[in-house]
Amino acid sequence: MLVTGFAWQNLTALTDGLTKQNLNLANAGEKPADGAIDIMLVGMDSRTDSKGNPLPQHILNELQAGGAEDGGFNTDTLILLRIPNDSGKAFAVSFPRDSYVKIAGGFGRHKINSAYGYAKGQAAEKLKSSGKSAAEVEMESRKAGANNLIETVQNLTDVKIDHYAEVNLVGFYEITKAIGGIDVCLNTNVRDSFSGANFKKGxxxxxxxxxxxxxxxxxGLPMGDLDRVVRQxxxxxxxxxxxLSAGVLxxxxxxxxxIKAVSGAIVLDDxxxxxxFALQMKDMTGGxxxxxxxPTGNPDLQTPEDGSAVEVRENEVRKFVxxxxxxPDPADVPDPTFNNATVTVDVRNASGQPGLAATVLQSLVTxxxxxxxxxxxxxxxKSVVRYPKGGEAAGKAVQQALGGLETEEDGNLPTGRVRVFLGSDYSGPGSQGFTASPLLSLDGARQQPAQEPAPITADGVRCVN
Structure with a gap:
């Protein structure tokens, strides 16, 4: 009885110490209708704790995070954790902080890490004259920011978020110390004065x-923000x-x-x-x-207001998630024996976006x-790929090259010719300045082949940039 009472007291301390928010979420149950639990994990570049209190300067100095006025409410780490009910597997999907997407709430297209901050700032401004206390304004505006971020990710992925977890800088710092550190591996020595990184190879x-x-x-990383995503x-x-394997839980x-580490540092949905959930997860193995x-495109996309960003193709993101x-659907697997050079492609711009046909054709030529x-x-x-009678293989090859458009037969086309019509829905290769080059470069860094790396799992330690 004493042991059970002590354990219950600890668990109660955990749940009581966490900040809870009543957010606009899809499902509070354990088995959502879409067959998966979808959790939004957010790392906040905030110089305050989860209650809105400024972090002490000595902690900010230790974190090399500037002063209390620096930072703001950018979501520097954004991960969708998807746990299908029927597979016993979990998938953690990262969104680069500079992903250029449509922000919910009518804020237009910007980097995804600004979705929280735009809505929080707007809500705080409206609440200033409401007579509420500064603490109430802070917490209510944070709720608006979280809801706008959730809606932005839902629109991008076409999934409904079931749960939300947010951690700030000091929470991340304390959690890693509480569990005795994390094993990582680096390909080379690194030293960076901005972040304070100073690590040896290995x-x-x-x-x-x-x-x-x-x-x-x-x-100082070859692929900048994309390499940081891999680090995360x-x-x-x-x-x-x-x-999962060492029994921390x-x-x-x-x-x-x-419990001590996360109290005051974590925000969860009410x-x-x-x-x-923790007891359910403890039975899952690292593998x-x-x-x-x-999926991303050009890592150095020039935008009207936000400078360099990472190109994102919405239709490919939805299909990926x-x-x-x-x-893999057999229809999506490329035929390795098909020769693209046997197909001539015409491109017609039906989207209203000037110059789109030329950039898409360029991507196909590459x-x-x-x-x-x-x-x-x-x-x-809606975009469509049209192929001649008997030219299904040619149409499929072009379809796959453009990210999975619809196809249809056109008896008026000659053999060996495919015609692409780009509708207002098109967001594949060639859109938003995508160059379809097989080499990627960022900030003048050395170009590297865009090879698909092996998946990262929780079953081992992989060396990274």
Whole structure:
């Protein structure tokens, strides 16, 4: 009875110490209608705790995070954790902080890490004359920011978020110390004055300020923000491995340290039974958690207001998330024997976006197709690839090269010719300034082949940039 009472007291301390928000979420149950639990994990670049109190300057100095007035409410880490009910696997999908997307709430297209801050700032401005206290304004405006971020991700992925978890800088710092550090590995020595990163090549265990520097560094990395996403993924994989295989969740001492670390640093949606969820997750092995990144295009997309950003193709993101954990559709698997050079492609712009046909045709030429003619066509809402009678293979090849458009037969087309009509829905290769080059470069860094790396899982330690 004493042991049980002590354990219950600890668990109560955990749930009572967490900040809860009543957010606009899809489902509070354990088995949502879409067959998966979708959790939004957010790392906040905030110089305040979860109650809105400024962090002490000595802590900010330790974190090399500037002053209390720096930072703001940018979401520097954004991960969608999807746990299908029927597979026993989990998928952690990262969104680069500079992903250029449509922000919910009517704010237009901007980097995804600004979705929270735009809505929070707008709500705070409206609440100033409401007679509420400064603390009430802070917490209500934070709720508006979280809801806008959730809606932005839901619109981008076409999934409904069931739960939300947010951690700030100091919470991340304390959690890594509480569990004894995370095992990581680097390909080369790194040193960066902006983040404070100073690491040797090879495997190592990091915690506290070193852990924060590891996941925050982007200057000096070959792929900038995209390499930082990989850093975050291998770190989260190491954290999951330790939690799932080393028994942190079921070890009284480690769990108590975790409770102290997360109190005042974590924000959860109201109604999420985090204790029940933790007990469900403890039976999952590290190999059943895979870390991936949403499909992206040009990593140096020039935008009207936000400078350089990462291009995102919405239709590919939705398809990618929908197919997590599923076997590839045979219709989506390219035929390795098909020769793209046997197909001449014409592109017609029916989207109203000037110059789109030319950039899309260029992207197809870089993939081995023969360049045909470009031109304009009457407005279309939906893009389509048309192929000649008996030319299904040619139509499929072009369809796959453009990210999965609809196809249809056109008896008026000659053999060996395919015609693409770009509707207002088109967001594949060639849109938003995408160059379809096989080499990627950022900030003048050395170009590297765009090879698909092996998936990151919580079952081992992979060396990264």
């Amino acid at each position: 495997p190592q265990t990091i915690e506290g300020k070193n852990a924060l520097a590891f996941v925050r560094q982007r200057h 993924q291998v770190f989260m994989a190491g954290l999951a491995k330790k939690m 079921t070890d009284n001492t480690k769990r108590n340290d975790m 109604g999420w039974d985090i204790t029940r 059943n958690m895979t870390f991936q990144t949403i 929908k197919n997590l954990g599923k076997a 993939k081995g197709f023969l360049g045909g003619q470009t031109g304009n066509a009457d407005s279309l809402a």
